[in-house]
């Protein structure tokens with residue numbers, strides 16, 4: 001197997017999800033930082049890897065895969081021989097997919113966008129992102145009241161995909177103080193063998 005190459009940015013939660021899963025699977029990868037602040041992602045060379053000009057992008061031999069969910073699904077299908085992280089059984093697979101959608105929907109519109117404002121000065125409605133995050137967290141808090149993991153009765157891609165931006169919500173001034181079930185779930189994810197943290201930022205910390 002060729003060494004994987006991951007094009008990423010050290011503060012990108014989308015890239016972190018993939019780094020985390022590469023580590024869980026015990027795979028080797030070279031990490032290539034893309035200078036998003038200098039617009040490297042919009043240069044022709046990078047656009048050949050991802051027409052949408054975004055990290056993460058994974059290169060595995062002759063295959064180039066962009067988008068964090070797509071990469072997680074690829075890695076699970078290609079290298080998780082026991083089909084634990086992306087179960088084959090249709091109802092379980094659907095449940096995991098449901099939470100992959102959550103990671104690209106409300107999690108982006110809420111905690112991820114709130115963090116984009118505080119860390120990178122993004123021209124987004126901060127208040128609205130904070131409200132979206134709390135609405136989502138109230139629902140997840142209830143969801144996690146009687147289960148350990150988001151999708152099924154063991155950790156899956158659902159947990160990997162949603163972890164990063166929820167764990168880093170305080171960087172966007174979204175406190176996790178009122179969500180003990182979510183914090184307990186974050187602790188369980190961090191206790192998984194192979195967990196690697198994303199760099200934390202000290203700007204705008206709420207809790």
Ligand SMILES: N[C@@H](CCC(=O)N[C@@H](CS)C(=O)NCC(=O)O)C(=O)O
Nearest residue numbers: 012013014036054055056067068069
């Ligand atoms: N749906 C994509 C979103 C990727 C994304 O938003 N990447 C951000 C960094 S977290 C990026 O590259 N932004 C640079 C830009 O859009 O110019 C994924 O999950 O990979």
